[in-house]
Amino acid sequence: xxxxxxxxxxxxxxxxxxxxxxxxxxxxxxxxxxxxxxxxxxxxxxxxxxxxxxxxxxxxxxxxxxxxxxxxxxxxxxxxxxxxxxxxxxxxxxxxxxxxxxxxxxxxxxxxx
Amino acid sequence: xxxxxxxxxxxxxxxxxxxxxxxxxxxxxxxxxxxxxxxxxxxxxxxxxxxxxxxxxxxxxxxxxxxxxxxxxxxxxxxxxxxxxxxxxxxxxxxxxxxxxxxxxxxxxxxxx
Numbered sequence: 001x002x003x004x005x006x007x008x009x010x011x012x013x014x015x016x017x018x019x020x021x022x023x024x025x026x027x028x029x030x031x032x033x034x035x036x037x038x039x040x041x042x043x044x045x046x047x048x049x050x051x052x053x054x055x056x057x058x059x060x061x062x063x064x065x066x067x068x069x070x071x072x073x074x075x076x077x078x079x080x081x082x083x084x085x086x087x088x089x090x091x092x093x094x095x096x097x098x099x100x101x102x103x104x105x106x107x108x109x110x111x112x113x
Numbered sequence: 114x115x116x117x118x119x120x121x122x123x124x125x126x127x128x129x130x131x132x133x134x135x136x137x138x139x140x141x142x143x144x145x146x147x148x149x150x151x152x153x154x155x156x157x158x159x160x161x162x163x164x165x166x167x168x169x170x171x172x173x174x175x176x177x178x179x180x181x182x183x184x185x186x187x188x189x190x191x192x193x194x195x196x197x198x199x200x201x202x203x204x205x206x207x208x209x210x211x212x213x214x215x216x217x218x219x220x221x222x223x224x225x226x
Contacts, residue, residue: 031212033214042119042216043216048213092214094214099207101147104157105156
């Protein structure tokens with residue numbers, strides 16, 4: 001069955017370190033999204049991609065970057081982790097320009113100490 | 114950019130009663146409005162969606178209504194059950210032909226015995 005998986009599920013890192021969160025989907029979806037979830041803020045869009053080599057900034061992109069070298073993967077990099085980036089991160093994917101369901105990964109809980 | 118407001122942030126209803134969650138959006142170009150349910154510790158999952166050419170959609174105990182003129186849409190859950198306890202997110206998409214999904218801040222629904 002097609003799926004979308006994130007790794008790691010939990011990570012603790014130190015302030016200032018570079019961190020990369022992985023997202024892999026086997027739906028063959030062109031659209032991929034990264035969100036962060038914080039209490040009181042819901043799901044906020046960080047970056048998104050509509051296809052290979054396409055990336056776009058979302059609502060809260062400062063301090064984050066993504067790259068899309070193939071259809072299946074959209075890794076999220078925190079250039080220099082800050083305590084304000086402690087959050088639960090969700091990756092999602094959907095078909096391009098179909099206004100259809102987005103499928104979410106299991107989430108990654110990141111703690112920056 | 115698109116802004117989605119969601120109310121209330123917390124809602125408690127007696128088992129068997131109805132629950133209503135309301136959302137407004139800012140971008141009149143939005144044309145797709147999904148609702149996601151997130152159980153504790155789980156990923157968000159689509160429960161129902163509506164497109165701008167439809168005013169109402171039902172699926173068993175859940176229904177969504179859309180008023181494009183007023184730019185608001187609502188989720189209605191009837192005959193609530195304990196398993197309806199979760200966080201519900203409304204969202205908007207499709208503005209300017211764009212597939213990015215902007216979420217509201219969520220409503221935590223408690224079903225009281």
